[in-house]
Each structure stands twice: as C-alpha cells, then as structure tokens.
Amino acid sequence: MxxxxxxxxxxxxxxxxxxxxxxxxxxxxxxxxxxxxxxxxxxxxxxxxxxxxxxxxxxxxxxxxxxxxxxxxxxxxxxxxxxxxxxxxxxxxxxxxxxxxxxxxxxxxxxxxxxxxxxxxxxxNDRAVFAKADIMSEYGRPYAEFAPYKQAWLQAFRQHFSGERPSETAKIPFQTAFAGLPPFPDAPQAVLAQRGGEQAAWRQWRQFLPELDVYPLLKDFPAKKATSQLGAYLSAGCISPRELAQEAAARGADVWLENLIRRDFYYQLAFHHAEMPSEPENPADAVFFQRWTKGETGFPLIDAAMRCLRKSGWLPPVLRQVTAQFWCMTLRQNWQHGAAWFAAQQTDHDEALNIGNWQAAAGLLSPHALRVLHPTVAAQQFDPDGTFIRRHVPELAHLPKDFIHTPWLAGADIDSHGYPPPLAEAV
The missing domain is CATH 3.40.50.620 (HUPs)
Incomplete structure (x- = not known):
C-alpha cells in the first residue's frame, strides 16, 4: 500500500x-x-x-x-x-x-x-491565533497576567497579520487512493441550541456582524442576546480564530477582539502553568452545591443563570463570571467543584478556557484587578429590569421591578410561589 x-x-x-x-x-x-x-x-x-x-x-x-x-x-x-x-x-x-x-x-x-x-x-497550531510559545516576555518567559500579555499580543498581531489576507480553504486535489469511503456514523441524539459545523459557524458570525458596533454597550446585558455565541464553534474548531481576529481588527472591533486575546492567554497559561492544582482540597458543601446547580440559591440572577446553563448548555460570559464568583467568593467553595460542573454542562466546553475563567473568578489570576459584586448589585447592574430573571425563573415573573432582585423583601405581600430565601449572607 x-x-x-x-x-x-x-x-x-x-x-x-x-x-x-x-x-x-x-x-x-x-x-x-x-x-x-x-x-x-x-x-x-x-x-x-x-x-x-x-x-x-x-x-x-x-x-x-x-x-x-x-x-x-x-x-x-x-x-x-x-x-x-x-x-x-x-x-x-x-x-x-x-x-x-x-x-x-x-x-x-x-x-x-x-x-x-x-x-x-x-x-x-490550529486552535489559537498565536501558539503557546509565540508570545513571551522580554525575558523569554510566559506571561502570568492578562494585561501585559494583551499588549504583547496586539503588537505581535500588528506585525504578523496586519498585511495578510485570511487563509482560504486548502486546494485539495482529488485523490483515488481508496477504493471506497467509509460511511460516517449517525450523530447521537441530543437537544442542542446550535447546530455543529463550519457552515453554521459562518452563519452565526455573519448574523452577529451587525451587532459588533453595539457589542461594547450591550455585551453585559444578557437579556439583549448581544454576544456572538461562537464559543461552541471555536471550541470544536469549526471556525478559525485567526480569520475572526483579522475580520474583527479590520472592523475596529477591539472590545470583541479581546475575547480572542483572552482565549489565547488561557491556552498558553494551561500549557506553561500546568502546576496549578486541578483537584479540590476539600469536598463541596452538599447543600450549597445542590441549590447552586439547581438554581435555587434565593438570588434571582444567579438562579436564572444556572437554570439557563442547565437547560441550554450556554451562558453569556458576564453570567459565567457572576455565578462563578458567587460560588467562590460568596459561598467560599473551591473553584474546582464549580469548574467541573460547568465542564459537564457547556456545549462550548474547552478545558483550558473553563479552568482559566474559574481561576480568574477565584482571584488566582491578577487578584489586584479582581472586582467582585454583591449578587444583588450584579443583578441590578446586568439585568436592571429583570427581563432575564423572568425568562428563566417563572415563579418570579409576576414581581414588579422593585422586588424582582430581592423577593425576600416583599414579605407576605407578594406570593413568590415557593421561591427559596437567600442561601447565604452575601459578602
């Protein structure tokens, strides 16, 4: 042969x-x-x-x-x-x-x-814009913080990609080396919010393009659905991060481009800092874990986010951060337990990115830049009129704006249909 x-x-x-x-x-x-x-x-x-x-x-x-x-x-x-x-x-x-x-x-x-x-x-390298050893400090060492990495990434991007056109489909000659081609097995049955594949990935990108200009304004309002939702396509490699980076840069979409930069950062972090413990030191509190994963913490935005993730396999980035910080900072639980549960839910799960995001939420990356919001303050900031909460926590859908974020303050005046009181005193 x-x-x-x-x-x-x-x-x-x-x-x-x-x-x-x-x-x-x-x-x-x-x-x-x-x-x-x-x-x-x-x-x-x-x-x-x-x-x-x-x-x-x-x-x-x-x-x-x-x-x-x-x-x-x-x-x-x-x-x-x-x-x-x-x-x-x-x-x-x-x-x-x-x-x-x-x-x-x-x-x-x-x-x-x-x-x-x-x-x-x-x-x-086919997963990242820059490979794991492409971006190094002036001392030849990998970056451990995002801010300096971002600056170095942007400089390298201008040098290597500014004058290039995105690569096109490889010109593959027809071959007859095999007498027959194997049938590909049928896809497993699963309810997915998005369909996998390169064609669907490009449709999703083109659908998002008109929103690029308002992305900086709306990205942190999950009810607006203003994010690209390309995570699953990038995770599977259905679409090239290099092509996306070039298109975003050409359109001046610097805020959205930062998502791809952070993605590269977490990849090189996973490779160069593999000593970060992936196993938790202590078991998770069983009650905390059950109520957090079921969306029954008593904090409406947290619960809406967790129910959304359980049902759809996807969560807007800002809510991934809010729910992770609630688990790590409010409930004071090991980040590894939360990361493992997210890993089992996300259609766009990518181990390096999931671990990087959770380490950041736990304050292990750039702790001086960590900003932790009280869950009620976060809810008022990211879902001010409660639209996202009403969408995913139907027992609170009837509450007025004044109580949608703090139903426990309504007392007996309003029926919350069995919605639980807050799980813990947020700090």
Whole structure:
C-alpha cells in the first residue's frame, strides 16, 4: 500500500484556514483522516459530544467530495491512533496542537509509540491565533497576567497579520487512493441550541456582524442576546480564530477582539502553568452545591443563570463570571467543584478556557484587578429590569421591578410561589 499522510482531526473541524490540512496537502501524499468519536452515553458532556460529532459529520462529507476518507474511531487514542497509522501505512501523523496537561501527556505517549515505528507525529497550531510559545516576555518567559500579555499580543498581531489576507480553504486535489469511503456514523441524539459545523459557524458570525458596533454597550446585558455565541464553534474548531481576529481588527472591533486575546492567554497559561492544582482540597458543601446547580440559591440572577446553563448548555460570559464568583467568593467553595460542573454542562466546553475563567473568578489570576459584586448589585447592574430573571425563573415573573432582585423583601405581600430565601449572607 502506498504511503499516506494521516490527519487526526480533533479541535480543528473545518476546511477554511486549517493549518494542519494545508500542511498535509503540501506533503504530496494521499490523505486519510481519523476522528476520535465519543460515545454520548459514556461522555461526561453529551451536549459537547453531539455538537462535535455534527461538525465532524459535515467535515467528513466535505472531505469525501475530494476522495479523502474520515474514519470515526472509538476508544483511547493512545491505542487507536497508532493502530490506524499502521493500517493506513502513514508516513506521518498530523494533528492540531494541544495545550492542557491531560492532552499533552496523551500526545507524548502517542509520540513515543509512533516514533518507535518510524512514523512522525507533528502538531501544528490550529486552535489559537498565536501558539503557546509565540508570545513571551522580554525575558523569554510566559506571561502570568492578562494585561501585559494583551499588549504583547496586539503588537505581535500588528506585525504578523496586519498585511495578510485570511487563509482560504486548502486546494485539495482529488485523490483515488481508496477504493471506497467509509460511511460516517449517525450523530447521537441530543437537544442542542446550535447546530455543529463550519457552515453554521459562518452563519452565526455573519448574523452577529451587525451587532459588533453595539457589542461594547450591550455585551453585559444578557437579556439583549448581544454576544456572538461562537464559543461552541471555536471550541470544536469549526471556525478559525485567526480569520475572526483579522475580520474583527479590520472592523475596529477591539472590545470583541479581546475575547480572542483572552482565549489565547488561557491556552498558553494551561500549557506553561500546568502546576496549578486541578483537584479540590476539600469536598463541596452538599447543600450549597445542590441549590447552586439547581438554581435555587434565593438570588434571582444567579438562579436564572444556572437554570439557563442547565437547560441550554450556554451562558453569556458576564453570567459565567457572576455565578462563578458567587460560588467562590460568596459561598467560599473551591473553584474546582464549580469548574467541573460547568465542564459537564457547556456545549462550548474547552478545558483550558473553563479552568482559566474559574481561576480568574477565584482571584488566582491578577487578584489586584479582581472586582467582585454583591449578587444583588450584579443583578441590578446586568439585568436592571429583570427581563432575564423572568425568562428563566417563572415563579418570579409576576414581581414588579422593585422586588424582582430581592423577593425576600416583599414579605407576605407578594406570593413568590415557593421561591427559596437567600442561601447565604452575601459578602
């Protein structure tokens, strides 16, 4: 069998501006690809598994047009990837670069197996605008705080991307190296707020574009639905952060661009500061955890946010911060417990970003810049007329503006339909 280049698609499920695919095409060998499919029944996050599967199915169809097979394989990649590399007579295996300690450890184990068999294992940055070692301080060390990292990122972006056009879809020649193409398995059944795939990702971006000008004004008002909601597409790699960064910069959307900068920051933080403990020191308070996750804390905005996340798998960024700070600062619980629960709920779950956001909420990153609001003050600031609360906490929907944020003050005058009193005295 002729030698091949094997692509391992994991978090770069797209054709446009896919550096791994472009590198593979340049090798000049027939291409084959694998995707490590999760069984939703065995997944800690069935929503994310279903979303990624949808994206991979669309990618499979696009590759099939060019005669390139995408094999959906199940099992531990440490075992299955080398097996498929042998079966497909791969000269090299290419994948997108990993950042978290668990993925890095997995990649190192795979590399040792492939290297022993004379198969190259190459990883290429396809998740971030800048790779993990691209942005360093003047002393050659990684940044541990966001503000200086942002300045260095912007300077590097101006130098490397200001005159470039976004990459286009790789020109993939049609190949006939495989007699037949494998059918891609059906997507698992799941109720998703968004559909996975590159086409849906670009539709979402184009739908958001008219809102870019008002994004700085409305982004912290969750009832307005003024955020891009691209998180799941970026997490699965359905859309390129490099292309988005270039488009946002060209439109002068600096406030929105900061989201991509912070994303890069958390990626390099996960790689260079892997010593941050991921396991909690103490167990979570069972009552606190149950009422927080069910949206029964007695603080309306917190409860509306948690119920929204449970139901839809998505939460506006400002409410992720508010609910995380409530867990860490008000209830004084370990951030790891909250991060683990979020990881199981979010369709757009990305380990590095989730951990980074939770560490920030717990005051472990840039503590001098941490701003913690009383949950009632946060509610009055981010949902002033209670629209978001009424949408997700129906037992309070009838309350007037004066009591929507503090129903306990209404006393017996207003029926709150069993809504609980505050769980703790907020500090």
């Amino acid at each position: 002729q030698k091949t280049t094997l692509i391992w698609f994991r978090r770069n499920l797209r054709l446009s501006d896919n550096a791994v695919l472009q590198t593979a095409v340049a090798r000049g060998l027939p291409l084959a690809a694998v995707y490590a499919a999760e069984r939703p029944s065995e997944s800690a996050n069935p929503r994310r598994a279903a979303f990624h599967h949808q994206a991979a199915a669309e990618l499979s169809a696009a590759l099939a047009v060019k005669g390139i097979p995408l094999f959906a394989v199940q099992g531990d990649p440490v075992e299955t990837l080398p097996e498929w590399a042998r079966r497909l007579n791969a000269q090299s295996v290419l994948a997108d670069e990993a950042y978290t300690p668990s993925e890095t450890l997995q990649d190192n184990r795979i590399w040792r197996i492939l290297d022993a068999e004379g198969i190259a294992f190459e990883r290429i």
